Amino acid sequence: MTAPEPRLQTRFEQVTETNTRSRGRRIIFVLIVVLSLLILVLGGISTYVGWSLTHPQRKLVKGDPGQLGLSYQTINFPSRFDKLKLSGWYLPAPQAKAIIIEAHGYNGNRCNDKPELPVAKALVEKGFSVLMFDFRDSGSSEGSLVSVGDFEQRDLLGAVDYAKELGYQKIGVIGYSMGAATSAIVAAQENDIQAIILDSPFADLKKYLEVNMPHWTGLPNFPFTPIIIEEIPLLTGINPERVSPIKAMESLTQKPILFIAGDADTTIPLENSKQLLEAVNNPKDELWIVHGAVHVGAYPVQPEQYLQKVTRFFNQSLVEVKVN
Numbered sequence: 001m002t003a004p005e006p007r008l009q010t011r012f013e014q015v016t017e018t019n020t021r022s023r024g025r026r027i028i029f030v031l032i033v034v035l036s037l038l039i040l041v042l043g044g045i046s047t048y049v050g051w052s053l054t055h056p057q058r059k060l061v062k063g064d065p066g067q068l069g070l071s072y073q074t075i076n077f078p079s080r081f082d083k084l085k086l087s088g089w090y091l092p093a094p095q096a097k098a099i100i101i102e103a104h105g106y107n108g109n110r111c112n113d114k115p116e117l118p119v120a121k122a123l124v125e126k127g128f129s130v131l132m133f134d135f136r137d138s139g140s141s142e143g144s145l146v147s148v149g150d151f152e153q154r155d156l157l158g159a160v161d162y163a164k165e166l167g168y169q170k171i172g173v174i175g176y177s178m179g180a181a182t183s184a185i186v187a188a189q190e191n192d193i194q195a196i197i198l199d200s201p202f203a204d205l206k207k208y209l210e211v212n213m214p215h216w217t218g219l220p221n222f223p224f225t226p227i228i229i230e231e232i233p234l235l236t237g238i239n240p241e242r243v244s245p246i247k248a249m250e251s252l253t254q255k256p257i258l259f260i261a262g263d264a265d266t267t268i269p270l271e272n273s274k275q276l277l278e279a280v281n282n283p284k285d286e287l288w289i290v291h292g293a294v295h296v297g298a299y300p301v302q303p304e305q306y307l308q309k310v311t312r313f314f315n316q317s318l319v320e321v322k323v324n
Contacts, residue, residue: 043227043231045219045224046224046227046228046231047231047235049217049219049224049228050228050231050232050235050236051235053146053148053216053217053228053232054145054146054147054148054232054235054236054238055137055144055145055146056106056107056146058109058137058138058139059107059108059109059112059138059139060109060139061109061110061111061134061139061140062111063111063117064089064111065089065091065117065120065121065132067117068117068118068120068121069121070091070120070121070124071091071092072089072090072091073089073090073091073092074087074088074089075087075088075089075090075131075133075162076088077133077158077159077161077162078158079136079154079155079157079158080154080157080158080161081154081157082151082154084136084141084142084143084154084155084158085141085142086133086134086135086136086141086142086155086158086159087133087134087139087140087141088110088131088132088133088134088159089110089130089131089132089133090129090130090131090166091120091124091129091130091131091132092129093123093124093127093128093129093130094127095127096127096128096129096168097127097128097170097315097318097319098128098129098168098170098171098172098314098318098319099128099129099130099131099163099166099168099170099171099172100123100128100129100130100131100171100172100173100174100314101130101131101132101133101156101159101160101163101171101172101173101174102116102119102120102130102131102132102133102173102174102175102176102179103135103152103156103159103173103174103175103176103179103180103182103183104116104134104135104138104176104178104179105176105177105178105179105180105200105296106146106148106177106178107138107146108138108176108177109134109138109139109140110132110133110134110139111132111139112176114176114296114299115176115199115296115299115306116132116176118299118303118307119174119299119306119307119310120132122307122310122311123310123311123314126311126314126315127319128172128311128314128318129166129168131159131162131163133155133159135152135155135156135179135182136151136152136155141155145236145238147236147238147243148178148205148238148240148243149178149181149182149185149205149243150238150239150240150242150243151238152178152179152182153182153185153186153242156173156179156182156183156186157186157190160186160190160192160193163192164192169192170194170318170319171192171193171194172193172194172195172196172197172314172317172318173186173187173193173195173196173197174196174197174199174310175196175197175198175199175201176199176200176296177199177200177201177202177267177268177295177296180197180198180199180200180201180245181198181201181202181205181243181245182243183196183198183201184196184198184201184245184248184249184252184257184276185243185244185245185248187248187252187255188248188249188251188252189248189251193255194255194256194317194318195255195256195257195313195314195317195318196252196255196256196257196258197257197258197259197260197310197313197314198245198257198258198259198260198273198276199260199261199296199298200260200261200262200265200267200268200273200295200296200298201245201259201268201272201273201276202245202268202272203244203245203246203272203273203275203276203279204243204244204245204246204247205240205241205243205244206229206240206241206243206244208268208272209225209228209229209240210225210229212267212268213225213228213229215266215267245276246275246276246279249276249279249280249281250279250280252280252282253280253281253282256284256285256313256316256317257280257282257285257286258285258286258288258309258310258313259273259276259277259285259286259287259288260273260287260288260290260298260306260309261273261274261287261288261289261290261293261298262289262290262291262292262293262294262295262297262298262301263289263290263291263292263293264291264292264293264294264297265293265294265295265297266294266295267294267295268295270289273287273289274287288309290302
């Protein structure tokens with residue numbers, strides 16, 4: 001029995017098959033175009049937002065220590081390594097016991113509307129000299145990039161160098177927000193910093209941004225946060241992995257630390273300070289939690305207690321101990 005001959009396609013079937021293939025190719029082409037446009041739009045928005053976050057508009061320095069009756073000198077000094085010119089104030093205390101460096105937060109300057117000047121006044125009255133300065137691209141300092149604690153480490157190291165040039169052997173640092181995170185990392189590598197106060201620090205920049213980026217961008221976490229985190233290093237050279245206070249804690253077990261945080265802080269939640277305290281694992285360290293305080297908001301809620309804690313801490317950790 002012979003096999004049947006294969007049936008030839010009719011003209012209609014050939015045309016139908018050709019149209020189906022053509023339609024499938026058009027659909028794929030359209031999908032590719034739409035996907036490409038979507039990628040370009042998402043990438044463009046993420047690039048703009050990432051650039052804006054690292055290039056915030058400067059806030060002018062308003063006011064000065066003289067308004068609080070304090071004597072001060074306007075100073076300039078270079079950041080360590082890249083030698084950017086940084087601006088600040090030196091507030092000498094008569095027969096100073098030590099010097100305290102203040103490190104301000106993101107998109108701020110040496111004279112924010114937060115506790116910097118009241119803290120400086122309280123410290124000077126207790127016999128501590130104070131050094132206040134603007135991080136790069138902030139206030140009156142040089143620079144064109146805010147790196148949220150990465151390159152700012154060089155600035156704080158420059159402030160330490162300047163304090164040492166003034167002849168101080170006892171150096172403490174109080175940092176706020178980004179300045180607190182920067183202070184923790186620098187104190188871990190700089191023996192000359194002997195005591196630190198960390199007001200509202202984040203524990204790890206990359207992990208913090210992975211969860212809290214929408215707070216700063218106003219955009220949904222997905223898909224924007226992963227794109228922004230990947231693009232910022234390419235655009236700026238910033239490496240968020242270099243900004244990890246929690247990794248620095250293992251080198252700070254012998255240095256006294258006072259953590260300050262508010263339980264109403266939605267910018268950098270209280271949990272960050274708790275993680276740092278647990279990581280340093282020093283029973284002598286303290287976490288002061290202020291009920292109702294928002295980000296770097298402990299001072300407005302408890303101003304007298306805030307200043308008492310700050311001055312007492314530095315007196316106990318810098319004056320009532322011997323310098324190694």
